[in-house]
Amino acid sequence: MTTAKQSRLWQALSDANIVEGDDPTRNTLSSPWYVKALLAMSGWLGAIFILAFILAIFSFFMEEAIACFIMNFALFSGTYAILSTPKSEFFEHLALAFSLAGQALFCWALFSQNFDHNSWLILGVLQAILAYVMPSFLHRLFSTAFAVAAFEIVLISYGQPYILGSTLIFPIVWLGLREFTFIKHYQRNKGVFYGLVIAMLALNSQQFLSEDLFALISTADDYLITISPWLIQGIFIAAALFTNQQLLQKNSIKLNDKLAIAIMLITLILAFITFKAPGVLAGLIIMLLGFNQSNRVAIGLGTISLLVYCSSYYYYMEETLLFKAGLLFILGAVALVCRLALIKVLPRLALTDNHHKGAYEK
Amino acid sequence: MESSRGELVNLIEQEKIAKDNIKQAINIANIHPAPKAWFDFINQLLLWLGCVSLGLSVIFFIAHNWSEIGRFAKFALVEISLIFAIIVYVKTKPQTNASNGALITATLLLGALMALFGQTYQTGADPWQLFFNWALFILPWALIARFTSLWIIWLALLNIALALYCDVNTNPLSLFFTNKVNPLWLFIGLNSFIFACWHTLSLSRTWMKKTWAIRVIALVTGTLITENALLAIVDDYIIHTLALPVWGVFLGAIYWLYRKVSIDLFMLSGACLSGIVVLTALVGNGVIFSGDGAEYLLISIIVIGLGSGSAFWLKQVQQEMN
Known part of the structure; x- marks a missing residue:
């Protein structure tokens, strides 16, 4: 961020009596993302060698599960202590590497006792606790994503590989649109939000990975109930409509508004076209959410996810290339028709509604 | 109007804004887009979604090799789609989203046409020739359109063609060298x-000044040169290869261009990372591992020192820029 922009915002807030005093960030410089990435990578590189040193010294810990649990508790405590003090990105990533070592030891001890869905459930709970407790955005992000991955494996082992990918959209949209509502927990919610987004996009972008895991992990004996694929797809469509309802609400547009009806109709059409390719809608939802919050990172994540999904969709074996070609053709045609309709119809729609009069004219 | 989201988040994280004033602060910072911005965003989103989906649908269709329709029908489908995309490009104003979208669609369709040609007539050509010819045919479009994204696609096609060529020819530089040379040198070149x-x-063309494009090219080049240097260290060919001197020259060039001639923190950060990785590999290759772990501690101290030093230097450069 530029200091000039920061100063302008501070001045505007000061004029509105929201803040007072001098701009606290005037003499501070925030590093751009690529400098932070450099520090992160070198922090991880250094941490790997420190961990190798620790493991070389305390290699006997690996032989006893109880000793592993004690060691990883020590590592988690050390991580919390480092992350709780004011830090540079370099030491933050060093602490993250320590935490990862603790989690690896925990997994080693846990899975050496019992490799089944209960162990994955315990791991998921641990990750959820770490996401709540650890005072670091990145740690919360990774812990949330790992927790979702662990719970997905539990669901796969119970014969339900797809349910999490669609149901996660509800908390993501709810949390994303209320980003500035729970200010006291802003840091925590930010990490959890991005962790959920990355996990959801990964789940929907890699359908065939879920199927491989499904074949590997699940046995029919473990199934609780068998949920019909149509129900899963129904949840996905409901999630898309929920997203729109929330966005319309946040932008003060009533659901019985002509504009709202048109948007819901287009969403329903796109959702029906893409219900066999959920990665498309998942990426679009994140992009829309990101745009509403002026969040370029979320928009970027949605865009990358769409591109990755398009590449991996080619190799999805459940449907023939002909079906996939047809789906993409219909999607492309509908998108371009909707665009034409948007340009031609929307200004007319807006002119009949005083709320949006003149808002959409170029 | 431009949003000040990053700045607002910074103030919120420092607890400078009271909870009761958050809504007003959000409005002042222009977090939520205006209706016109929504209109433009959805307009662009639908355009690019439509263009890429249509282009990919043709590629998927050709790849399916549906025997129910004849070869002439397949060619007609692709060629008519291609002509339509070109007509859209010609009819729309240059350098607009619609014209750029049409050009990208045309590029995808051209690739599909060439794949269909190879599939139908079983020419026996190697896969690398498809990508090379694809890059060749879109070169005039890239020159005329001056569309940066198309140039990056062109570069990606060249690299893919080269990778596939090296797959088929295990010693691609046999024309110049009698012994086997790492094909990575071709990519570096x-x-x-x-x-x-x-x-x-x-330096003399405005349309080429997009920073993201030169950074992508520099990132690819720097990654290849760093990888080559690491391979030379790991394979213990430090003395017998030019990898490390070339790496040194590349870093020197980056320093001169982006520290002395102009300043670009991204390039300097990349150079620092490359330096840290290669120097760590050099030290790691030089120490003897006795098994008691002390060598790991030594290397980690060196890495921490290099990382901290890089951060300090980059901070100074950033302060100079501001």
């Missing part, structure tokens, strides 16, 4: 040449 050309030409 190609991408370094492209980087040098782009940097030179961008």
